[in-house]
Amino acid sequence: MRKDVLLAAAAAVVSGCSAVHHAETHVAVLSTADILTLGRGATLDEPDYQLARDAMPAQLKLIETLIVSEPEDRNLRRLAAEGFAGGAFLFIEESDPARAKGLYLRGRDHALAALALKPRFAGLAEMPLDQFLTTLKTATADDVPDLFWAATGWAGYINLSKDDAAALAELPKAVALMSRVIELDPTYHFDAADVFFGVYYASRPRLLGGDPEKAKAAFARAHKATKGRYLMTHVLNARWYAVAVQDRELFKQLLTKVLESPSGQLPEARLTDEAAKLRAARLLEKIDDYF
Amino acid sequence: MITSRLASLALCMLLGATARAQDVKYVKFATLAPEGSTWMNVMTDLSKDLEKATGGKLKFKFYPGAMAGEDKDVVKKIRIGQLQAAGFTGVGLGEIAPDVRLLDSPWLFHDRKELEHVREKFAPQLDAAVEKGGFVVLGWTDLGSVYVFSKNPIAGPDDMKKAKMWVWEGDPIAEAAYKALGVNPIPLSVVDVMQSLQTGMIDAVYGPPLGVVALQWFQRVKHIYPVPMAESTGAVLISKKFFESLPEDQRKDLVELSAKHLKRLNELSDADNDKALASLQKQGLTLAPKPGPDVMRRYEELGRAARRQLAGRLYDAKLLDEVEKELSTLRARKTAKN
Numbered sequence: 292m293r294k295d296v297l298l299a300a301a302a303a304v305v306s307g308c309s310a311v312h313h314a315e316t317h318v319a320v321l322s323t324a325d326i327l328t329l330g331r332g333a334t335l336d337e338p339d340y341q342l343a344r345d346a347m348p349a350q351l352k353l354i355e356t357l358i359v360s361e362p363e364d365r366n367l368r369r370l371a372a373e374g375f376a377g378g379a380f381l382f383i384e385e386s387d388p389a390r391a392k393g394l395y396l397r398g399r400d401h402a403l404a405a406l407a408l409k410p411r412f413a414g415l416a417e418m419p420l421d422q423f424l425t426t427l428k429t430a431t432a433d434d435v436p437d438l439f440w441a442a443t444g445w446a447g448y449i450n451l452s453k454d455d456a457a458a459l460a461e462l463p464k465a466v467a468l469m470s471r472v473i474e475l476d477p478t479y480h481f482d483a484a485d486v487f488f489g490v491y492y493a494s495r496p497r498l499l500g501g502d503p504e505k506a507k508a509a510f511a512r513a514h515k516a517t518k519g520r521y522l523m524t525h526v527l528n529a530r531w532y533a534v535a536v537q538d539r540e541l542f543k544q545l546l547t548k549v550l551e552s553p554s555g556q557l558p559e560a561r562l563t564d565e566a567a568k569l570r571a572a573r574l575l576e577k578i579d580d581y582f
Numbered sequence: 583m584i585t586s587r588l589a590s591l592a593l594c595m596l597l598g599a600t601a602r603a604q605d606v607k608y609v610k611f612a613t614l615a616p617e618g619s620t621w622m623n624v625m626t627d628l629s630k631d632l633e634k635a636t637g638g639k640l641k642f643k644f645y646p647g648a649m650a651g652e653d654k655d656v657v658k659k660i661r662i663g664q665l666q667a668a669g670f671t672g673v674g675l676g677e678i679a680p681d682v683r684l685l686d687s688p689w690l691f692h693d694r695k696e697l698e699h700v701r702e703k704f705a706p707q708l709d710a711a712v713e714k715g716g717f718v719v720l721g722w723t724d725l726g727s728v729y730v731f732s733k734n735p736i737a738g739p740d741d742m743k744k745a746k747m748w749v750w751e752g753d754p755i756a757e758a759a760y761k762a763l764g765v766n767p768i769p770l771s772v773v774d775v776m777q778s779l780q781t782g783m784i785d786a787v788y789g790p791p792l793g794v795v796a797l798q799w800f801q802r803v804k805h806i807y808p809v810p811m812a813e814s815t816g817a818v819l820i821s822k823k824f825f826e827s828l829p830e831d832q833r834k835d836l837v838e839l840s841a842k843h844l845k846r847l848n849e850l851s852d853a854d855n856d857k858a859l860a861s862l863q864k865q866g867l868t869l870a871p872k873p874g875p876d877v878m879r880r881y882e883e884l885g886r887a888a889r890r891q892l893a894g895r896l897y898d899a900k901l902l903d904e905v906e907k908e909l910s911t912l913r914a915r916k917t918a919k920n
Contacts, residue, residue: 419865419866420865422866450618453617453619454623456855456858456861457858457864459795459858459861460795460800460858460861460862460864460865461865463798495616496614496616496647496648497648497773498648498652498772498773498797499616499647499796500797
């Protein structure tokens with residue numbers, strides 16, 4: 292049964308690519324997009340990190356190919372935004388930061404394109420800060436995924452561009468997008484907006500607006516919202532908060548818990564949990580570098 | 583049998599490693615600049631070259647992003663031997679060698695070239711002042727031209743009086759500049775600036791563009807006043823005691839490689855500051871047009887008064903005279919050439 296669906300998807304893609312001008316293409320593309328949307332869950336529940344990593348480029352290119360003929364399909368844009376920004380974080384950032392920068396930006400741009408389907412958000416990224424903030428106020432719960440992935444992609448890019456004044460000057464915009472997510476629906480994507488601010492406040496020196504207390508509170512909110520079952524939250528808590536306050540015991544405790552916990556306790560979390568376990572093991576090996 | 587051989591092998595390796603570890607010296611280096619910044623990228627290059635040149639015997643260990651505290655904490659830590667070197671801002675330089683803060687004094691230089699000229703010409707005096715403070719100069723660093731950023735437009739010196747101006751508490755340079763302008767600034771620590779801009783307790787700040795970007799203060803201001811208040815100078819300094827404990831060849835490597843890389847850092851910092859100023863305008867800040875010659879002449883007078891106030895308190899009056907004289911000569915030569 293499942294095999295049949297996959298075959299149908301493959302056939303639809305092939306016909307979609309080769310017969311762009313035919314009327315059926317539209318139908319084929321839409322159904323493929325729907326299947327891809329359904330397939331998103333399969334990717335996020337993938338238990339084999341390496342398999343997901345190897346499959347990612349082909350999946351992303353497939354999505355981008357479909358976007359060429361359906362640039363205004365919000366679902367496709369969302370898949371691409373999540374795929375590029377999330378993929379950069381899960382698979383690329385640690386091993387190849389220079390490459391991750393470009394992928395983060397592509398994720399951000401797909402999310403901004405999804406937002407721009409509502410005319411008031413057209414040209415959002417280029418607006419002066421004041422206008423940007425006013426426009427963001429008009430965003431609703433319906434926009435949360437796009438706000439979240441735009442912020443994730445943008446902040447991921449800026450974080451890897453600390454030697455670039457132009458990128459640093461864009462940070463308030465990325466932060467404002469994520470703040471709007473907190474206002475509209477902080478529980479989106481495993482309460483990741485709180486995790487974002489946990490990392491933000493823990494990783495910056497006090498001089499640059501860092502605040503370990505705020506970081507602690509943000510991680511605690513994320514922990515509570517996911518009942519401690521989303522393992523990446525603990526990894527980032529250890530890496531950023533525990534290191535910032537130089538709490539070696541907390542660092543060990545959080546990461547050991549990640550290694551000992553089963554992955555996939557929450558739906559659509561297995562792949563990230565597996566990535567969290569790999570990261571936890573690497574961080575524990577390097578504990579002396581951090582303390 | 584096998585076990586004992588393994589044990590002796592392990593012992594040899596351990597002893598070998600210890601002997602090598604004893605040969606390696608670390609320069610523990612602190613800076614406010616965060617990991618991944620231009621500053622840290624250049625310092626990392628310097629460290630790699632130094633390791634290569636000394637056969638791995640002299641290495642840097644970094645404490646970026648104010649991990650070891652701000653300037654004043656770092657000076658203390660170096661004096662008790664916890665750290666050996668740092669990239670200082672004017673605040674740290676003021677602790678170690680107040681004389682060199684002359685370089686930061688209000689409206690002294692017209693551009694960065696003049697600053698560089700004076701730093702070269704007066705190197706013996708400046709180096710001696712730093713050595714008297716227990717440090718050795720590995721290089722001067724350009725931190726950028728200091729601009730005023732404000733919520734309301736500032737058209738000239740008189741508008742400054744209307745602004746609720748921030749001053750970094752314990753910054754004698756900015757205090758003197760504001761006194762000359764007739765401004766009563768509000769002293770706060772850097773950490774409190776953002777909040778105070780938000781509440782409206784202050785509505786104007788000063789700093790190099792890159793600093794204002796990094797600190798994210800630009801979110802709360804709208805205007806950039808185009809006449810820099812000063813050219814801010816920092817320095818990479820190393821503990822004199824530690825430096826003198828190094829063998830001569832390592833000292834030479836350290837000095838030469840630092841000079842090479844810090845020169846590059848200054849070029850990059852200048853470009854970063856220019857880029858920051860452009861980015862701020864792209865984010866919606868307005869850079870006011872440069873005022874005419876009569877206003878600029880007023881800054882000359884204000885500067886002379888402010889600098890005089892600091893002489894004797896911060897730096898030597900004689901040194902100030904000499905530097906001002908050198909600058910007039912330099913400018914006269916430039917005018918004659920044109």
